Amino acid sequence: MNEKGKIEFSHRSVLLDECMEGLDIKPDGIYVDGTAGGGGHSSQIAKRLSSGRLIAIDQDEAAIAAASERLEPWKQNVTVVRSNFYEVKEVCERLGVEAIDGLLLDLGVSSYQLDTPERGFSYMADAPLDMRMDKRGALTAYDVVNGYPEEKIKKILYEYGEERFSAAIAAAIIRERQKKPIETTLELSNIIKYAIPPFAREGGHHPSKRSFQAIRIEVNGELDVIEPAIRDAASLLRRGGRIAVITFHSLEDRIVKQTFASLAQGCTCPKSFPVCVCNNKPTVKIITRKPILPSAEELEENPRSRSAKLRVAEKL
Numbered sequence: 001m002n003e004k005g006k007i008e009f010s011h012r013s014v015l016l017d018e019c020m021e022g023l024d025i026k027p028d029g030i031y032v033d034g035t036a037g038g039g040g041h042s043s044q045i046a047k048r049l050s051s052g053r054l055i056a057i058d059q060d061e062a063a064i065a066a067a068s069e070r071l072e073p074w075k076q077n078v079t080v081v082r083s084n085f086y087e088v089k090e091v092c093e094r095l096g097v098e099a100i101d102g103l104l105l106d107l108g109v110s111s112y113q114l115d116t117p118e119r120g121f122s123y124m125a126d127a128p129l130d131m132r133m134d135k136r137g138a139l140t141a142y143d144v145v146n147g148y149p150e151e152k153i154k155k156i157l158y159e160y161g162e163e164r165f166s167a168a169i170a171a172a173i174i175r176e177r178q179k180k181p182i183e184t185t186l187e188l189s190n191i192i193k194y195a196i197p198p199f200a201r202e203g204g205h206h207p208s209k210r211s212f213q214a215i216r217i218e219v220n221g222e223l224d225v226i227e228p229a230i231r232d233a234a235s236l237l238r239r240g241g242r243i244a245v246i247t248f249h250s251l252e253d254r255i256v257k258q259t260f261a262s263l264a265q266g267c268t269c270p271k272s273f274p275v276c277v278c279n280n281k282p283t284v285k286i287i288t289r290k291p292i293l294p295s296a297e298e299l300e301e302n303p304r305s306r307s308a309k310l311r312v313a314e315k316l
Contacts, residue, residue: 013040014246014305018292019104020044022244022312028052029101029241032092034085034229037063037110039070045104046074052101053077057091059084059134062112084134086225089232101241103233107226108248109133109216111304117185121216123208126186131212131219141215145188146181150174160223160251161214165196169211185212213249226255234263234283237315242287244312253291253309260286260313287312 013019019041025031027050033042036056046054054077056067064082071078083091085105092100113121113133120130120141129141144153150170157166172195173182182188189208193201201207217223226245233243243260247253266282291309298305 013037013044014106014302014308015292015294015298015310016041016044018310019244019246020048022287022292022310023102023104023242025049026052026101030097030099031055031102031104032057032088032100032233033104034088034233035104035106036067036080037106038112039067041104041106042067042078043070043074046071046078049074049077053079053097055091055095055097055100056080057083057085057088060110060113061135062116063110066112084225086229086232088229089236092236097236099238099241100233100236101238103237103243105226105229105243105245107222107246107252120185121212123185123189123192123206123212126184129183129185129188131216133220137220139219141188141219142181142183144215144218145173146177156218157211157214159214160217161210161212162250163210163214165200169195171195188212217251223251223255226252227259230256230259231263234313234315239315241315242312243284243314244310246308246310247291248307248309253311256311257291260284260311263313282316284313284315287314 025045025048027048029052031045032055033045034057036042036058042054042056056071056078058064058067059082061082064080068080071080079095081091109121113119117125117127120127129145131141153173154166154170157163157169163169169192172191176182176191192208192211196207230243245256247256263284264282264286266280267276267278268280269276269278288311291311294305294308
């Protein structure tokens with residue numbers, strides 16, 4: 001909090017105008033922001049509503065407090081709920097909402113989470129190994145780093161971080177934790193740094209970036225919830241309603257792209273069949289054949305937006 005008691009939740013809303021255009025907001029519609037964060041996107045949705053409603057969801061307690069504060073001017077149209085976006089169907093059912101006109105998801109870690117050292121997301125500051133987006137979660141980065149077997153750590157780093165030196169890093173983690181538990185982010189970051197070849201430490205990304213991403217994804221189960229959440233949202237959407245999803249790395253984007261494609265496909269019968277027997281019908285049309293990227297102006301103002309991609313689909 002700042003000196004006036006206001007909650008500090010620093011997070012620049014990425015692709016803000018593009019999201020609002022993509023959602024095609026109706027003043028009397030019902031919208032869900034599944035990753036409300038500090039309320040940046042949510043406030044822009046809320047200000048476009050007259051008789052409509054916004055359901056702002058986030059699993060982070062600090063985000064809920066910040067979003068509630070930021071959305072205060074539109075409180076008659078807004079309901080703030082602490083939950084994970086994969087529970088969108090259950091949240092809507094609890095609130096008596098049978099159908100929605102749009103869902104927005106801004107995936108990944110927020111600037112607030114990165115910039116709050118004690119959350120343990122950053123490899124740039126020393127803090128306990130945590131990385132939980134929802135502090136109620138049982139699994140922490142400490143548990144992964146100190147408890148997982150070497151092969152599992154290697155797999156996580158390779159699959160979730162696309163880290164080509166995953167084997168060397170996993171082996172180094174095991175060696176160090178046999179001496180004593182690895183307790184802080186800087187301890188882990190230094191282990192990673194010296195596990196990879198010197199040439200790989202020069203220029204480009206920080207040597208720990210991919211590994212920290214991978215461990216964070218494992219701790220929060222981030223990739224597992226994307227497809228079911230999109231499918232649930234699609235089932236809730238009214239005709240003409242839209243899903244807009246911002247991703248920040250290729251693993252997320254691939255899941256969103258493939259899920260949209262599956263929902264837009266319809267018939268899955270082999271081409272050799274003379275007639276369709278599966279009776280599958282497409283449920284969405286894809287609005288963004290190619291993802292929308294940040295403008296040059298946004299990249300200059302907010303370098304963290306550089307990897308953002310926005311995809312939009314519309315309910316048929």
